[in-house]
Amino acid sequence: MEKKTAIAVFESLSSGLRLDVYRLLVKKGMEGMVAGEIASTLHIPPTNLSFHLKALTQAGLLSVAQEGRFQRYQANIPLMLDLIAYLTNECCAGHPEQCLPQCADTVIPFFSSTPVSSGR
Amino acid sequence: MEKKTAIAVFESLSSGLRLDVYRLLVKKGMEGMVAGEIASTLHIPPTNLSFHLKALTQAGLLSVAQEGRFQRYQANIPLMLDLIAYLTNECCAGHPEQCLPQCADTVIPFFSSTPVSSGR
DNA sequence: TCATTATTTCAACTTGTGTTGTATTATCAA
DNA sequence: TTGATAATACAACACAAGTTGAAATAATGA
Structure with a gap:
């Protein structure tokens, strides 16, 4: 692993909100969750969640797949x-x-x- | 582990400088290093290093013991x-x-x- | 096509973090 | 006691991150 990757992971999970998102998706496993489902489960405004999902995905902690107009996110354990x-x-x-x-x-x-x- | 502990660890290691300090001390194991030795090894001004050592210690990632006028730090692996x-x-x-x-x-x-x- | 839903992008504001120089505390040696 | 050294505390500045509402994009179903 490269140092910059490690830093990106630590930065991502240093936010309580992003940690909640990641742990929620870890529990869901391969099934994952769509963005709106995450937002309603954790009571986060969609705008804000989108910001944090992008950060987690760029760090490599989440993967995302399009399903029609939904975006399904999975944890990269x-x-x-x-x-x-x-x-x-x-x-x-x-x-x-x-x-x-x-x-x-x-x-x-x-x-x-x-x-x-x-x-x- | 409590959530706040996990967040403190991630926050601590989300800085490249603190990550360098922690990894250096992990390699040293039980022997540890005194603050000035860390500063000269990583070429960090003592003032700045002290700031980051404090953060790492408060997060529980480092332990510290006084040796005369030196402070010896160890990684909590x-x-x-x-x-x-x-x-x-x-x-x-x-x-x-x-x-x-x-x-x-x-x-x-x-x-x-x-x-x-x-x-x- | 047209309205609806899911999600993201953008701009603005607020807040927090990292770095540095100076001053301070504490220990050691003479 | 005095001078030197190790480390930390404090204050100030520059910079980055988090949150929000409004607008934009993109896919769905009537």
């Missing part, structure tokens, strides 16, 4: 697993057993959907 | 694992195999240092 791999990579100077359960260095990269690299 | 547990908890309406490797629902909570809850 593997990106979160890439993120923690990026953060805990090289932890403790290559000795993650100092800070994490012993298998962390093998299991966390396993969850990542892309090869682990320092990515600075 | 388990907090990151709690965070991803918080985010992927209840994913896909309780069927994480739809979006993650099949063992995700058991392994990710295992890494968490605190019990998993919806924590809204």
